[in-house]
Amino acid sequence: VARLTGVSTATVTRALQGHPRVLPATRQRVEESASKLGYRPDRLARTLVTGVSQTIGLVIPSSGDAFWGEVVDGFEQQAVDAGFSLVLGLAHGDPERERRMLELLLEKRVDGIVVAAPAGTPRDLHGLVGTTAPLVLVTWDATATPEELDRAVRDPVHEVIASLAASGAGGAWFAHVTTDDIGGSAALVRHLIELGHERIALLAGPALRPAVLRLLGYRVALEEAGLAPGAILTSAETFEAGVEMARELLSARVPPTAIVAYNDVVAIGAIRGARDLGLHVPGDVSIVGFDDIEFASYVDPALTTLRWPKREMGRLAIELLLQGLDGRDEPMTEALAGELVVRSSTAPPPARPAT
Amino acid sequence: VARLTGVSTATVTRALQGHPRVLPATRQRVEESASKLGYRPDRLARTLVTGVSQTIGLVIPSSGDAFWGEVVDGFEQQAVDAGFSLVLGLAHGDPERERRMLELLLEKRVDGIVVAAPAGTPRDLHGLVGTTAPLVLVTWDATATPEELDRAVRDPVHEVIASLAASGAGGAWFAHVTTDDIGGSAALVRHLIELGHERIALLAGPALRPAVLRLLGYRVALEEAGLAPGAILTSAETFEAGVEMARELLSARVPPTAIVAYNDVVAIGAIRGARDLGLHVPGDVSIVGFDDIEFASYVDPALTTLRWPKREMGRLAIELLLQGLDGRDEPMTEALAGELVVRSSTAPPPARPAT
DNA sequence: CTGAAAGCGCTTACAG
DNA sequence: CTGAAAGCGCTTACAG
Numbered sequence: 001v002a003r004l005t006g007v008s009t010a011t012v013t014r015a016l017q018g019h020p021r022v023l024p025a026t027r028q029r030v031e032e033s034a035s036k037l038g039y040r041p042d043r044l045a046r047t048l049v050t051g052v053s054q055t056i057g058l059v060i061p062s063s064g065d066a067f068w069g070e071v072v073d074g075f076e077q078q079a080v081d082a083g084f085s086l087v088l089g090l091a092h093g094d095p096e097r098e099r100r101m102l103e104l105l106l107e108k109r110v111d112g113i114v115v116a117a118p119a120g121t122p123r124d125l126h127g128l129v130g131t132t133a134p135l136v137l138v139t140w141d142a143t144a145t146p147e148e149l150d151r152a153v154r155d156p157v158h159e160v161i162a163s164l165a166a167s168g169a170g171g172a173w174f175a176h177v178t179t180d181d182i183g184g185s186a187a188l189v190r191h192l193i194e195l196g197h198e199r200i201a202l203l204a205g206p207a208l209r210p211a212v213l214r215l216l217g218y219r220v221a222l223e224e225a226g227l228a229p230g231a232i233l234t235s236a237e238t239f240e241a242g243v244e245m246a247r248e249l250l251s252a253r254v255p256p257t258a259i260v261a262y263n264d265v266v267a268i269g270a271i272r273g274a275r276d277l278g279l280h281v282p283g284d285v286s287i288v289g290f291d292d293i294e295f296a297s298y299v300d301p302a303l304t305t306l307r308w309p310k311r312e313m314g315r316l317a318i319e320l321l322l323q324g325l326d327g328r329d330e331p332m333t334e335a336l337a338g339e340l341v342v343r344s345s346t347a348p349p350p351a352r353p354a355t
Numbered sequence: 356v357a358r359l360t361g362v363s364t365a366t367v368t369r370a371l372q373g374h375p376r377v378l379p380a381t382r383q384r385v386e387e388s389a390s391k392l393g394y395r396p397d398r399l400a401r402t403l404v405t406g407v408s409q410t411i412g413l414v415i416p417s418s419g420d421a422f423w424g425e426v427v428d429g430f431e432q433q434a435v436d437a438g439f440s441l442v443l444g445l446a447h448g449d450p451e452r453e454r455r456m457l458e459l460l461l462e463k464r465v466d467g468i469v470v471a472a473p474a475g476t477p478r479d480l481h482g483l484v485g486t487t488a489p490l491v492l493v494t495w496d497a498t499a500t501p502e503e504l505d506r507a508v509r510d511p512v513h514e515v516i517a518s519l520a521a522s523g524a525g526g527a528w529f530a531h532v533t534t535d536d537i538g539g540s541a542a543l544v545r546h547l548i549e550l551g552h553e554r555i556a557l558l559a560g561p562a563l564r565p566a567v568l569r570l571l572g573y574r575v576a577l578e579e580a581g582l583a584p585g586a587i588l589t590s591a592e593t594f595e596a597g598v599e600m601a602r603e604l605l606s607a608r609v610p611p612t613a614i615v616a617y618n619d620v621v622a623i624g625a626i627r628g629a630r631d632l633g634l635h636v637p638g639d640v641s642i643v644g645f646d647d648i649e650f651a652s653y654v655d656p657a658l659t660t661l662r663w664p665k666r667e668m669g670r671l672a673i674e675l676l677l678q679g680l681d682g683r684d685e686p687m688t689e690a691l692a693g694e695l696v697v698r699s700s701t702a703p704p705p706a707r708p709a710t
Numbered sequence: 711c712t713g714a715a716a717g718c719g720c721t722t723a724c725a726g
Numbered sequence: 727c728t729g730a731a732a733g734c735g736c737t738t739a740c741a742g
Contacts, residue, residue, distance in 0.1 A: 008729050013721060021727055040487075043462045044399045044408070045719035048734045053399070055442070055463075063418070063427040064649065072418040076445045085459060087410070088443040090431045104440060107398045108410075132395075239653050268653050275655065294419065295650045298594050298623050300630065363713050368737060376711055400735035403718045 074314020185217025205262025242269020429669020540572025560617025597624020
């Protein structure tokens with residue numbers, strides 16, 4: 001390559017890498033011929049000898065998703081700033097597919113891996129990646145068993161929380177960034193209580209860990225205020241599920257005056273469900289979600305929701321990964337706080353109909 | 356590595372690659388020791404000698420975007436099916452950043468590159484990638500000059516289209532997948548005409564190539580029906596722009612009865628703008644968009660729109676790239692047709708107020 | 711069918 | 727400051 005221009009390959013390397021001990025003159029010449037030849041160093045060859053690829057493997061559930069899309073912006077930003085590339089895989093919720101992706105990433109010698117909302121269990125992931133590369137998990141959707149859900153509904157809140165804390169996230173093998181679901185959920189419910197609501201229902205979403213935590217936060221806020229839990233429904237986390245569950249909830253003999261939906265998409269569905277019944281939001285019923293995806297402010301009424309710092313989550317995950325690459329190896333979990341965003345889907349409950 | 360288990364590295368390679376001439380017995384032994392050692396072949400080393408990395412570079416404008424998010428699903432699907440990985444870069448509309456990403460991808464020896472809605476000009480991209488790797492462009496947002504826009508508004512439609520076709524996409528150097536903007540736009544307008552609309556306005560979006568094409572399609576359908584163009588507004592492609600432009604349009608002395616928005620997000624903004632004015636959609640004014648992003652069906656009223664085959668666009672782009680890798684090198688452009696999706700934001704125009 | 715050897719394009723001690 | 731040499735982990739003719 002550029003060797004045909006005077007010196008040895010070793011000198012070329014040193015000149016281009018900005019090694020201190022090269023004569024400015026020779027560096028000059030090397031640079032000239034390099035650009036003349038349109039020389040592009042082969043980073044793979046470099047990786048082979050240095051052992052670092054400056055590449056991070058990223059596996060997420062899906063790319064069409066409003067929530068993860070924004071988190072990915074954070075991943076990319078931070079990775080690029082640190083000089084890393086991202087190789088992307090979509091798991092589509094399939095543990096098998098996820099496993100293959102991870103295997104492939106490892107064979108491609110990525111320096112580290114971050115997986116968002118893993119389909120597999122932490123134990124599986126750890127078994128796969130082991131100590132080959134630092135691994136950080138962003139959000140962990142562990143399946144909640146019927147018993148766990150049941151406990152979360154019935155047992156004293158503080159006990160359930162204590163036992164969750166004691167059992168850990170199920171893996172002390174890697175860094176973990178999540179959201180403070182308990183705190184966020186409680187903030188949302190407190191907002192409704194301040195507005196005067198007393199019958200607050202919960203569309204709990206799928207039987208996964210975040211749903212359990214949000215359920216716990218809901219109970220915490222209700223207990224604080226001395227209120228009883230309202231109806232609690234579990235289901236898929238889709239727009240359609242929101243529509244149906246809202247209809248069901250609002251057709252009850254004594255319907256709730258407020259609904260906490262599992263996320264914004266479900267909440268938007270719930271608004272539609274309420275409308276289908278001829279109800280007005282927020283006049284007849286207040287509805288809130290979680291996430292603050294872009295469209296939460298575009299719907300009518302604009303959604304009151306709990307915003308997670310999505311880009312920050314992405315950034316932090318990469319930062320923890322880089323720390324892992326620097327040798328830091330105490331596992332840690334960071335639970336990021338959400339922010340209550342009050343818009344137009346919440347209002348005081350309707351005045352009691354005069355009996 | 357696994358050499359410590361009997362044979363030579365060459366044999367290991369052959370055994371693991373499924374080379375025909377290895378004794379089943381030795382293959383057996385090799386596989387055993389490989390799995391015992393948890394051996395993972397180093398694909399970088401392999402790439403260094405074979406020259407193929409089974410990796411495709413992908414650069415898109417942003418990942419939080421509802422439209423590109425879905426297209427990426429198509430990219431990934433097809434790439435993984437063909438055994439390729441994707442390395443992802445976000446350009447954020449910055450030509451400089453895009454250039455650096457491409458440079459980096461090339462240094463990482465990707466086999467090919469696809470760039471969606473490039474920030475740089477085709478000429479720049481070609482200059483950068485040259486013949487190093489096959490390049491496919493998905494959608495090309497070339498800037499339209501004021502003169503071009505002006506021509507598209509005033510000159511005979513067929514002339515403008517002919518001259519656009521003659522000038523080509525500006526680059527015959529690569530494969531190119533786009534949308535049939537003229538046809539799609541005409542289909543949308545015909546739908547409105549069939550409903551009985553005669554005053555149809557256009558929120559043309561930013562002064563880019565797709566906007567010009569959609570404007571042309573709009574004129575085509577209007578001419579067919581012998582109708583005159585309505586108000587045409589150019590602006591950013593955001594929700595807020597939609598709100599404002601709809602207000603402006605609908606506050607006119609003789610407001611339009613239908614609005615064709617640049618895309619779904621703008622259309623959703625326009626619905627909001629109409630509501631702000633106390634107007635009912637679609638009772639007082641029909642509104643349509645382009646894209647059919649997920650939320651188009653979640654808003655109220657659900658949006659009538661022109662759906663682009665987003666996943667198919669992604670799939671096709673990768674397919675063309677793979678053909679390029681197989682030596683096929685005639686450049687080509689594929690314009691995918693959209694599909695009219697009629698939902699609830701369109702209806703016949705309001706009855707003429709009795710004078 | 712299998713091994714020895716060379717080589718992919720870089721980097722890094724080790725000598726000068 | 728610079729060059730010769732070895733080596734990163736694989737693959738691929740070339741001999742047996």
